[in-house]
Amino acid sequence: MPKALHLIARPEGEPKDSDFELRPVESRALNDGEARVAVRYVSVDPAMRIWMTEQKSYWPPVKLGEVMRAGGVGEVIESRNPRLPVGTWVGGMTGVAEELITDGRGLRPFDARTLPDPTWALHVFGATGFTAYFGLKEIGQAKAGETVVVSAAAGAVGSTVVQLAKAWGCRVVGIAGGPEKCAYVKDELGADAVVDYKREQIGKALHETCPEGIDVYFDNVGGEILDAVLKRLKLRARIVVCGGISQYNGSGTPFGPSNYLALISARARMEGFVVIDYLHRGEEAITAMAPLVATGKLKGKIDAMEGIDNFAACLRRLLSGRNFGKQVLRM
Amino acid sequence: MPKALHLIARPEGEPKDSDFELRPVESRALNDGEARVAVRYVSVDPAMRIWMTEQKSYWPPVKLGEVMRAGGVGEVIESRNPRLPVGTWVGGMTGVAEELITDGRGLRPFDARTLPDPTWALHVFGATGFTAYFGLKEIGQAKAGETVVVSAAAGAVGSTVVQLAKAWGCRVVGIAGGPEKCAYVKDELGADAVVDYKREQIGKALHETCPEGIDVYFDNVGGEILDAVLKRLKLRARIVVCGGISQYNGSGTPFGPSNYLALISARARMEGFVVIDYLHRGEEAITAMAPLVATGKLKGKIDAMEGIDNFAACLRRLLSGRNFGKQVLRM
Numbered sequence: 001m002p003k004a005l006h007l008i009a010r011p012e013g014e015p016k017d018s019d020f021e022l023r024p025v026e027s028r029a030l031n032d033g034e035a036r037v038a039v040r041y042v043s044v045d046p047a048m049r050i051w052m053t054e055q056k057s058y059w060p061p062v063k064l065g066e067v068m069r070a071g072g073v074g075e076v077i078e079s080r081n082p083r084l085p086v087g088t089w090v091g092g093m094t095g096v097a098e099e100l101i102t103d104g105r106g107l108r109p110f111d112a113r114t115l116p117d118p119t120w121a122l123h124v125f126g127a128t129g130f131t132a133y134f135g136l137k138e139i140g141q142a143k144a145g146e147t148v149v150v151s152a153a154a155g156a157v158g159s160t161v162v163q164l165a166k167a168w169g170c171r172v173v174g175i176a177g178g179p180e181k182c183a184y185v186k187d188e189l190g191a192d193a194v195v196d197y198k199r200e201q202i203g204k205a206l207h208e209t210c211p212e213g214i215d216v217y218f219d220n221v222g223g224e225i226l227d228a229v230l231k232r233l234k235l236r237a238r239i240v241v242c243g244g245i246s247q248y249n250g251s252g253t254p255f256g257p258s259n260y261l262a263l264i265s266a267r268a269r270m271e272g273f274v275v276i277d278y279l280h281r282g283e284e285a286i287t288a289m290a291p292l293v294a295t296g297k298l299k300g301k302i303d304a305m306e307g308i309d310n311f312a313a314c315l316r317r318l319l320s321g322r323n324f325g326k327q328v329l330r331m
Numbered sequence: 332m333p334k335a336l337h338l339i340a341r342p343e344g345e346p347k348d349s350d351f352e353l354r355p356v357e358s359r360a361l362n363d364g365e366a367r368v369a370v371r372y373v374s375v376d377p378a379m380r381i382w383m384t385e386q387k388s389y390w391p392p393v394k395l396g397e398v399m400r401a402g403g404v405g406e407v408i409e410s411r412n413p414r415l416p417v418g419t420w421v422g423g424m425t426g427v428a429e430e431l432i433t434d435g436r437g438l439r440p441f442d443a444r445t446l447p448d449p450t451w452a453l454h455v456f457g458a459t460g461f462t463a464y465f466g467l468k469e470i471g472q473a474k475a476g477e478t479v480v481v482s483a484a485a486g487a488v489g490s491t492v493v494q495l496a497k498a499w500g501c502r503v504v505g506i507a508g509g510p511e512k513c514a515y516v517k518d519e520l521g522a523d524a525v526v527d528y529k530r531e532q533i534g535k536a537l538h539e540t541c542p543e544g545i546d547v548y549f550d551n552v553g554g555e556i557l558d559a560v561l562k563r564l565k566l567r568a569r570i571v572v573c574g575g576i577s578q579y580n581g582s583g584t585p586f587g588p589s590n591y592l593a594l595i596s597a598r599a600r601m602e603g604f605v606v607i608d609y610l611h612r613g614e615e616a617i618t619a620m621a622p623l624v625a626t627g628k629l630k631g632k633i634d635a636m637e638g639i640d641n642f643a644a645c646l647r648r649l650l651s652g653r654n655f656g657k658q659v660l661r662m
Contacts, residue, residue, distance in 0.1 A: 256587025272594030
């Protein structure tokens, strides 16, 4: 019997297995206009850690007892909806569930044959890629010749930002943790320089890798890295506030960037954004990124775990930076 | 013999009298093209506290032994420069000095008869007013109907921002310290609501005075007020990072706004600026503000102390918020 994962407790610190409960999915007969979707993959994202709290955010918190919110892709396995014939791939907010019944609203069909793999609809050609593309373009306003620094550069969004910035003619410095990820960012993704935040003193390393300062900082982590970047901004620099993964598991007061007054002398800005505001422009991003994918300039790396009962472990893996590539859970 | 005030030590905490030394001003005969200016007033500004440190800023630090940097206004008392006849009023970076010799560069003549008082060239019709005008217009992008919150609302820049925002049709909430300043902000400047940060819990007070959230925050103080504002931003809010006076005297790590991740869900921005970038557009601001001054919608309040030997005391007064109105020192 297919199952769904329900949030039953608000995690303190790292999410625990016991914060969730597997419950059977309703498997009634379909009504006219409905389709049954077998979810194949769900996207495991840092923002999930925020959705689990009671914190006000761009979406309401997941209520206790509800199916855990997640983006996912799946196949129609039974249908009484002519627009969703059996075999159609769909993507959207499926939740962490093996199966669901839909009238089609909120799910978008896509042609999986045009993708290297269906997971790409969650990665480069999905919300992850759109986050990188619109964040770097609209908020970061990255221009050729500028120095772009990216944190969590081996992560899903970060690795896409590194490659896009390179393709747009920027000088790119990636920040990642550990020699394996750093080598990946430099050798595979093509960053001009890389900083290993686990091994190097971040301020010194930024001084060395960005001797003329930083034009754009795409921030996925917050914390001390953000603070170090603030001290090295070029005039009219832009900080793209995409996430703060270093702060998500903490239960105390998050780390505030004490160097934020540097925004004054640099005439710089920090700006937050949420990809859902750009989903209606997804085609624009896909059109821009497809040729880069075709020519090997934009690669996507998937880190998949198996099984709905591994969701909490998969999320812990992501939040502690043990993943390598876009984290997904295969259902 | 006229004197100038030299910085001889970098203050720790509050600036002390002993951080400065009065030295005689060179009073040689003028060369062709030169004029002697008797400085009448200098502007005492929060940014001075930063110029005294070794901190990188939009201007280099004042070197030890140099005359303390300051904006000022004065009268030409002797001249061998036909463009600066005796009796001309000039404004610019005079430094904290009773007298100076100039070839005219860096000083701008103005017609003191068109001003309520020559100090206005340091206040509403000078760098203070330009800071308020361009900060609110260009960085804050305040629009009619929006809610604008201003900290240090009884201060020089803050009081101008309150009145401009009201004139532009905004709803204005001023934050100030103590009943006298709060009454001034509400009754004299016309703010719709006022918060006494010394008496009220700032988060609760902002919740009550801005029930629908904040569109523009003009920040002169930083610290916990900024953090409280971040929790109450409306969608696409703008934070104008003008100053952080609450942090200037501190010797430890400044307070970082730990709620900055709220910029994400609000799709909001924090942006710094420096008025010197807008000085070339001063006429635009004067043209826009003059009718407001003429109709009594824009008032300037001056808080003057006397005597160059009182400079350090005057600066302490400003940094501790004991001033009431634009702080100047009459020479």
